[in-house]
Amino acid sequence: MIEDTKDRPPATGERDPAAGGGGKRVNLPTWDDVWVGPLGHLAEERERLGAMEWAHFSVTPLAATVGAELDGIDLTAELSDDAIAEVRAALHAYKVIFFRDQPLTPEQHTAFAKRFGELEIHPFIPSNTGVPELVRFSKNAEIGGYENGWHHDVTWREVPSMGAILHAIDVPATGGDTLFADMYAAYDGLSPEVKERIDGLTAEHDFMRTFGGSLDDEQKAEMRKKYPLAHHPVVIRHHATGKKLLYVNRFFTNRIVELDDAESHELLGHLCDQAHTLEYQCRFRWEKDSVAFWDNRAVQHYASSDYWPDVRVMERASIIGIRPAA
Numbered sequence: 061m062i063e064d065t066k067d068r069p070p071a072t073g074e075r076d077p078a079a080g081g082g083g084k085r086v087n088l089p090t091w092d093d094v095w096v097g098p099l100g101h102l103a104e105e106r107e108r109l110g111a112m113e114w115a116h117f118s119v120t121p122l123a124a125t126v127g128a129e130l131d132g133i134d135l136t137a138e139l140s141d142d143a144i145a146e147v148r149a150a151l152h153a154y155k156v157i158f159f160r161d162q163p164l165t166p167e168q169h170t171a172f173a174k175r176f177g178e179l180e181i182h183p184f185i186p187s188n189t190g191v192p193e194l195v196r197f198s199k200n201a202e203i204g205g206y207e208n209g210w211h212h213d214v215t216w217r218e219v220p221s222m223g224a225i226l227h228a229i230d231v232p233a234t235g236g237d238t239l240f241a242d243m244y245a246a247y248d249g250l251s252p253e254v255k256e257r258i259d260g261l262t263a264e265h266d267f268m269r270t271f272g273g274s275l276d277d278e279q280k281a282e283m284r285k286k287y288p289l290a291h292h293p294v295v296i297r298h299h300a301t302g303k304k305l306l307y308v309n310r311f312f313t314n315r316i317v318e319l320d321d322a323e324s325h326e327l328l329g330h331l332c333d334q335a336h337t338l339e340y341q342c343r344f345r346w347e348k349d350s351v352a353f354w355d356n357r358a359v360q361h362y363a364s365s366d367y368w369p370d371v372r373v374m375e376r377a378s379i380i381g382i383r384p385a386a
């Protein structure tokens with residue numbers, strides 16, 4: 061496409077991919093922010109993942125660096141410590157892992173989740189009435205899906221969840237996919253100038269941006285007392301992998317505290333837009349009893365809201381993490 065310049069001005073601007081080879085990326089004439097060309101920095105991680113071996117399941121990757129389907133493991137059973145350790149390792153490697161045909165009861169769902177840590181009770185989303193740790197996303201003709209924006213879950217908490225396990229109870233005939241974006245790849249792909257600019261910056265996160273809309277003034281005041289504005293580094297280091305990742309999202313991040321409003325808005329926009337890079341994403345097509353387990357620091361997710369007025373019912377258990385740090 062970009063070779064065909066005879067009727068157009070030539071492509072302008074050139075830069076190396078942030079890391080790795082594969083040639084130059086170039087931006088399209090008249091569109092300063094539209095770049096084409098290889099994202100060479102993904103190669104190393106893709107190769108690393110391809111060389112990993114697994115004893116308790118087989119692995120089919122969904123995309124270059126993010127997402128894999130795990131087959132041959134039964135989440136309804138009580139798994140050995142070895143199997144759980146390997147699931148955790150796969151989660152850290154692939155950032156989000158998927159399982160098919162797992163008819164989990166609510167008790168089996170929470171029992172599996174508890175193998176990875178204490179479970180969170182969400183103060184704003186209704187739960188499965190029998191099991192308070194299971195958030196229930198129940199969509200139908202009366203209530204459509206509002207989770208169609210890129211986000212990490214609950215970054216408005218001082219200690220956001222480390223991961224979440226989502227079980228499909230009822231799925232629409234078409235649509236309702238969930239997409240995941242790799243925030244390590246997003247960080248690694250930033251230009252050296254932007255990396256330098258965001259080093260040491262802090263972001264303010266706020267539940268009010270989304271959940272505030274359904275609260276009256278009294279409830280807002282009460283919830284603000286319980287959940288003050290949370291501050292996390294813009295770039296955090298994953299506590300298990302030690303690698304740096306981008307940790308801001310449009311749902312919950314208000315601003316970058318060290319910058320004035322205009323600069324914060326411009327920089328946050330650029331950082332949040334990284335999740336839109338298709339090469340950093342995978343997309344999961346749900347079936348009844350599919351399960352997704354995502355690393356809530358390593359990925360942002362986006363639930364496609366294209367199925368209204370169809371029914372989509374999902375249940376999520378979230379595992380409490382540790383405070384994010386640079």
Ligand code: SIN
Pocket residue numbers: 197207213226237238361362363364374376
């Ligand atoms: C969520 O945003 O946690 C829900 C994801 C989904 O329903 O696919």
